[in-house]
Amino acid sequence: MLPDANPIYGESPRCDLHADLHEIVARHCGEKTNLLQLLIEVQACAGYIPDDAASYIAAMLAIPRSRIESVASFYSFLHLKPAGEYRVLFSDNITDRMLGNQDLMEQMCRQLWVQPGKVSEDGLLSINTTSCTGMCDQGPAMLVNGHAITRLGSQRIQEIGQLIRNRTPVAEWPADYFKVENNIRRGGLILDNKLAYGQVLQATRAVAPATIIDTIKGSNLRGRGGAGFPTGMKWEACRNAEGEARYVVCNADEGEPGTFKDRVLLTTQADLVFEGMTLCARAVGAKKGFLYLRGEYRYLLGHLHAVLQRRRDSELLGESILGEQGFDFDIEIHLGAGAYICGEESALIESLEGKRGVPRNRPPFPVTHGYLQQPTAVDNVETFCQAVLALHMGAAAYRAIGTEKSSGSKLISVSGDCASPGIYEYPFGVSVRQILSDCGAVNTRAVQISGPSGICIGEHEFERKLGFEDLPTAGAFMVFDDSRDMFEVARNFVHFFAHESCGFCTPCRVGTSMLKQTMDKVAAGHGTQHDLTEIENLDHVLQTTSHCGLGRTACNPVLHTLKHFRPAYETRLKSLDFEPAFDLDGALARARQMTGRDDAGAHLKENE
């Protein structure tokens, strides 16, 4: 487990990796399953994973060296080559773009004389983009050496540039930069709960595990991570599966662009999350649990470790919980390192085992063959919170909230074009129009429900209701008003999927990249009707042959926007049936750069 007071925030001049490496490896007890955690620490200490460190770790863990390279290169936040003392990553969700992140990035690159994606010649810094960092309600946002910075503006960028140029350690930067607001706009079942920590655990002391499962089943609680699998059935299957040990895993890899409710739950309701995990452990018979926290939220580590320690001190975790013989359970926090795919439960388990986060073949499912091939219950942060409330209220009272097939409440992460972005909790069944009105959205053209992998709906559908009957959602709610270009929204999402494809299967690895190229071709004004046909063809291949949900949903943004906002595409098309993707003039760009020319003679004539 990562200790609270880890010297990881030191920038490279302060960190003596060779002195620390031995200690880092020793702390992880030479466990192969801790490889990713170990690499994250080395990265934080040295700014990258040096060749000799990789060889040393391989020898100490008795694994092939290539495995280190293989794992490290899978995660965006790990570097095998020096990536600068200061590694600046601009969050590049569409909401960040709408708030002007591209101009800010350009400003910073100009100020510090660096090109995006390249390390400065003096090795001081690199500037690049990263997938949504979960700060959409207070963007534009960035990560500097893993630290989240919110509410960027021209002034702040200027200041950050100065701090970097002066080599001021990030730990000494103004605290205000790192302030993350909760922005809770509307409370409910979860956010307004008045439970004392340990209360429900205490109240269910005498309740048999099977009864806990029956209550959860009776409450009709369904997973809040997007798939909506009935939670009680999952816990029951895990309990009944054969295995030497059982595990509870909390999926806090909140990577779906536009979603940030788990961040707020972990900030304000950490006890409820851990209580839910402990109740689940009791129900399924697990002794060990993991919270898999996305790397972007590592700033929450200190807080979460403190809550865990308080719960241990209060007999709510550890051996003989609340004095009950044999009720032993503890929770370890594992960090992610920039890989959206690890939000998929089997990929998450691979990552927990210290491997590349590639989704497994299913069946078998994690409930029978999960962590270390043992029965494992993987649930979303919000699901664990809801489970505590369901057990506290009883199945019937819980079921009375929401709709028939969607019981309980749902936290919605609202961002984009509205007066009050933030977290809204509603009973299931709330209409899109209601949320739009509550968050002060006007002239709304479209709403992207549940992130890029979800669906995009237009104005004529705003009466539709959130819930498993109609619009299932993991919680993202991105609002676009009539000034927005829906083609650019879709293109941003397509770039996201191409960046996050794990690369395991052919259709997703190649298809998402082809889709990106096609959208870029249309954006550049070279698109034709033929390209729209190709998009539809790619969509069919991705949907039918992809290994997991990422590939199967990667075309959704394009298909939905094509359906509702076709003119946004068609105005960009050339009125030809075919237009080559090869840009003859563009191919001369490098020659122009090398010769320092940009005059008319250095360009081919437009053949308009």
Next chain:
Amino acid sequence: MTDTFQLDGVAVPFEPGQTVMQAALAADHYIPHLCYHPEFKPHGSCKLCTVKVNGRTMASCTMPAEAGLEVESEIEELNALRRTLVQMLFAEGNHFCPSCEKSGNCMLQALGYDLEVHAAGFRHQYPDRPLDASHPDILLDFNRCILCELCVRASSEVDGKNVFALAGRGNNKHLIVNAESGQLKDTDIALSDKAMQVCPVGVILPKRVGFSQPIGERRYDASPISAQALEDAPRPPSGVEHD
């Protein structure tokens, strides 16, 4: 009595633990495939073996056989998908068949012919993938890699060496070797390794024997891959434990 499932309307018997692909090949039914190899645990990445099982598309190499399944494979809808996947693999790497030592022995090329892939279909990506000629006896030409992981699996499962691994993510996924220098000469690979024999395309090549077998007399020149795969299928059919 053995259980059966239906493959394109024909009853196919299977042993418990077999996948649809293993049972089909054992019973003399061909399903196109690339990353599947009868001697290794299937992992299902190339997706060429995609079939329809009770109406849903699945990779047949990893799909456990079950009594009563209705499997469709030899239908135009699926072959069209397979053609697109082959086109994707061609577009992703640098494949120049006319000058390739593996021409005629290459599974990707053979599948292209057998599935009647007549056009490129996609813009080729022309990735920059330098060769590794560091080893005295073995050449690695990464341009042709289709990321099937067969060499990774063979080196690890059979040779016990872990010479190969995959690194990177998404479109940047690539084959690496197990050495700090990143060069094959610094690994413990040997010409006799299983990993030397399993590459379905032309990445891993022994030096100094190029074109010793004339083009026109090669494996897939004699008969198409659909026929060859059946001849190679293991019998008895428990593919995973095959000696």
